[in-house]
Amino acid sequence: MPTRRAVLILSASMGAGHDAAAAELARRLTAGGIDAEVADVLDLLPLRLGPALRGWYGWTMRSAPWLYALVYRVFFAARHAPPASPLTSLAARRLLRLLRRRRPDEVVSTFHLAAQAAGTLRRRGLLTARSTVLLTDFAAHRLWLHPGNDRYLCPDPATAQEVRGVTGRPASCYAPLVRPAFLDVAPRGPGAGRRLVLVAAGSWGVGDVERTARVLARTGRYRPVVLCGRNAALAARLRNAGVEGLGWHDDLPGLMGRAYALVDNAAGMTAREAMAAGLPVVTYLPIPGHGRDGVLAMERAGVSLHARSAGGLVAALDRLEDGERERLRAAARALFAAPPAEACFATGAGRRTLSGLGA
Incomplete structure (x- = not known):
């Protein structure tokens, strides 16, 4: 009897948008006979850095938006910004442990830190399952765009064109995930x-x-x-x-x-x-x-x-x-009118292994 495909969706509880898109995708995949699980990438950060990051973001947006604007320009949008978020390696290390337990056929990122972590593992050969980034923003800042990921699902044609140009990876449009x-x-x-x-x-x-x-x-x-x-x-x-x-x-x-x-x-x-x-x-x-x-x-x-x-x-x-x-x-x-996101996961290779993780 064939094994049901398994998809691990990585979201982040930063506001509600990323989680809402992840939950709706999981609901649709489950209805289509795919095992779908949602994990919060902030929970993968050590030393309670996830809750601290969430709290800092909320405080800056309410009380010091100028500070968030500065951080965004330096780390997210500057032409000569650092190559990755300082949190990427921390998240990737614990994501590797999660992948060892779950062994998904595909990983889907609906938050930029998740896209960085999964792309890093994929590029290093530690993740052999396909890695898909599902953009929940109309503007794809550079932390969404790790060339280690296999493909990108984008909200509109202009974003897809930009993503292809930056990453060299396939990028297509999907109908926005709403209830x-x-x-x-x-x-x-x-x-x-x-x-x-x-x-x-x-x-x-x-x-x-x-x-x-x-x-x-x-x-x-x-x-x-x-x-x-x-x-x-x-x-x-x-x-x-x-x-x-x-x-x-x-x-x-x-x-x-x-x-x-x-x-x-x-x-x-x-x-x-x-x-x-x-x-x-x-x-x-x-x-x-x-x-x-x-x-x-x-x-x-x-x-x-x-x-x-x-x-x-x-x-x-x-x-x-x-x-x-x-x-x-x-x-x-x-x-x-674009294809529904769940249609992009309807077929795929059988369950894969994770290099370097053992049995």
């Missing part, structure tokens, strides 16, 4: 009166979303509702200022079905969910680093409008009345 509930949304018409505009702040509730909400409220035409994620302090501040702030919301597809637009600041999972639901995305005041680069990449891909000023934000929302809404929906439909 089926978002694909089943039947958007309502814009309606009359103050139109509901969702303002995304990610799962950690970061970015200058209070400023965004004030811009929208002053128009008298748009009713801002801020998605605060798990940031209870942000929700409380907004309520004290007379702005609606929602905590973690289980019925986000239903809320998107009633909304006029989403104002996004990170080009992450919420933006993809909005596109799946047929909700136009306008970006404004992006968070630094990968958020800003992702927002600009989405604009170049034609799947969102990017506002560079308060007046530009209002003008972009107003433009949705003049045909821009349908153009954005068509661009989003094109993204989701």
Whole structure:
């Protein structure tokens, strides 16, 4: 009797986007008869460095975004940056132990540190199973791009072309991984009166979303509702200022079905969910680093409008009345017309071994 294929998906609990994509891929693979397991690459770091890294990132994004912008430019985006993250070798060493126990047929990375660790092992011949990187960002900074990995799955054609040029590895497009509930949304018409505009702040509730909400409220035409994620302090501040702030919301597809637009600041999972639901995305005041680069990449891909000023934000929302809404929906439909990610794993070689690991 043939052995079921096994896929190990490496994610990271940095926000919710990487984990959400990994969980949805695992669900689909399991439904297709593949053994899929998700592991958090932060758990592979010694000395509790994973929780420390997660805490540092959250603190900088809330309290010192300028510091994260500096780190991003030095380590993630600079032309002459160090060849790999200082954490790569630490993660790779423990990933090797995990691979010894699990022996997957394929490793899939949905976070850049995982892509670095798996690519390092693959290049050294210590990982003989195929290594795939599933990009969850529209902007592929260099830490996503380790040439030791076998292939890349990308969110849009421009990103795929860039990845091929940098790594020399195969890169193709996949339909963004969102829960089926978002694909089943039947958007309502814009309606009359103050139109509901969702303002995304990610799962950690970061970015200058209070400023965004004030811009929208002053128009008298748009009713801002801020998605605060798990940031209870942000929700409380907004309520004290007379702005609606929602905590973690289980019925986000239903809320998107009633909304006029989403104002996004990170080009992450919420933006993809909005596109799946047929909700136009306008970006404004992006968070630094990968958020800003992702927002600009989405604009170049034609799947969102990017506002560079308060007046530009209002003008972009107003433009949705003049045909821009349908153009954005068509661009989003094109993204989701790409092959589903799970189809890329439907076939493959039998279970492989890991060089140097023994029996």
